[in-house]
Amino acid sequence: MSIWSYANPVKFLALSAKVQPVLWVAAAVSVTVGLLWGFFGTPDDFRQGSTVKIIYLHVPSALMAINAWFMMLVTSLIWLIRRHHVSALAAKAAAPVGLVMTLIALVTGAIWGQPMWGTWWAWDPRLTSFLILFLFYLGYIALWEAVEDPDTAADLTSVLCLVGSVFAILSRYAVQFWNQGLHQGTSVPVATGGRTVSDVFFYPLALSMVGFGLLFLALVLYRTGTEIRLRRTQALRVRMEKTA
Numbered sequence: 001m002s003i004w005s006y007a008n009p010v011k012f013l014a015l016s017a018k019v020q021p022v023l024w025v026a027a028a029v030s031v032t033v034g035l036l037w038g039f040f041g042t043p044d045d046f047r048q049g050s051t052v053k054i055i056y057l058h059v060p061s062a063l064m065a066i067n068a069w070f071m072m073l074v075t076s077l078i079w080l081i082r083r084h085h086v087s088a089l090a091a092k093a094a095a096p097v098g099l100v101m102t103l104i105a106l107v108t109g110a111i112w113g114q115p116m117w118g119t120w121w122a123w124d125p126r127l128t129s130f131l132i133l134f135l136f137y138l139g140y141i142a143l144w145e146a147v148e149d150p151d152t153a154a155d156l157t158s159v160l161c162l163v164g165s166v167f168a169i170l171s172r173y174a175v176q177f178w179n180q181g182l183h184q185g186t187s188v189p190v191a192t193g194g195r196t197v198s199d200v201f202f203y204p205l206a207l208s209m210v211g212f213g214l215l216f217l218a219l220v221l222y223r224t225g226t227e228i229r230l231r232r233t234q235a236l237r238v239r240m241e242k243t244a
Contacts, residue, residue, distance in 0.1 A: 007084035009228045016221045023218035030211030038204035054112045055197075056205055060212035062105035062130070068098030068216060069133065069161070069168040072140075076158035086224070088154035089231065091161065092144055093223035097216055099137040106130060129167050136164035150231065 006012045038056035072094050078087040109127065110120045121127065140157055147153035197205065 004082075004084075007082070007086050009086055009232075012086050013225055013228060016225050020218055020221050023214050023221065027211055027214035027218050030207055030214055032211075034204050034206075034208030034211050038201075038208060042200055042204060051112055051115050052201070054108050055201070056208045058105055058108035058112060059205060060209045061101045061108065063209060064212050064216050065098055065102035065105050065130070065133065066168050067213075068094050068101060069137075069164060071220070072098065072161050073165045073168075076161040079154055080158050085154075085231070086228065088150075088158070089227040090220060090224045091157070092154075093227050094216075094220045095137060095141050095144070097219045097223070099134070099141065101212075101216070102130065102134045102137055106134060132167045133164065136160070136167060140164065150234075 006015060035056055039053050042053065044050045044052065072091040075087040075091040075094075078084055079091070106127075109130075113122065114120050140160055143157050143160060144153050147156060
């Protein structure tokens with residue numbers, strides 16, 4: 001069966017109903033065990049002390065904040081090219097989740113930065129690009145709400161998503177682009193396969209990252225299903241008004 005068959009709302013909802021229970025359970029177990037293990041089962045760092053444990057919230061949320069936008073980029077491109085409504089609604093559904101993840105990353109970064117840098121905020125390249133990404137999330141959500149016609153809203157938000165992807169890339173690679181920034185390099189560089197985090201910190205961190213990823217997928221599937229049902233309700237209401 002082709003993956004494009006799931007652009008059919010009925011098939012998408014059927015698949016989502018089967019997958020969601022597994023995702024919710026796996027996400028709950030992974031996030032709970034990862035955070036408890038990280039916060040209570042790992043030692044303090046010899047330099048950062050107990051402050052290092054903020055990574056179990058900060059790193060997974062920052063990772064999902066960026067990847068959520070890339071997921072929105074892919075689904076927006078699918079909408080622009082193939083005009084599948086499910087893809088546009090999936091992008092719309094992912095935006096609030098990405099917004100919350102970005103907010104968590106900004107707040108936890110400030111909590112970590114205050115004792116480490118002596119300030120809650122610094123105009124570091126990665127921090128600044130992350131703040132701009134947060135504003136793009138707000139603008140994306142606001143644009144969906146401001147435009148009445150859903151197809152026009154999908155078109156405009158897709159274009160905005162393309163523009164905002166520049167800042168998503170900057171958020172991910174700002175440390176490599178500008179070496180003078182305060183923000184440290186990536187602790188778990190996927191591209192090179194190496195890492196600067198010891199095993200005692202890495203394993204609970206990896207579990208938290210997996211948990212946040214599963215949680216994101218579960219939330220997006222749930223919210224996409226809600227958007228599909230809402231679209232159906234609106235279409236039915238318009239049809240009834242025309243026949244009345």
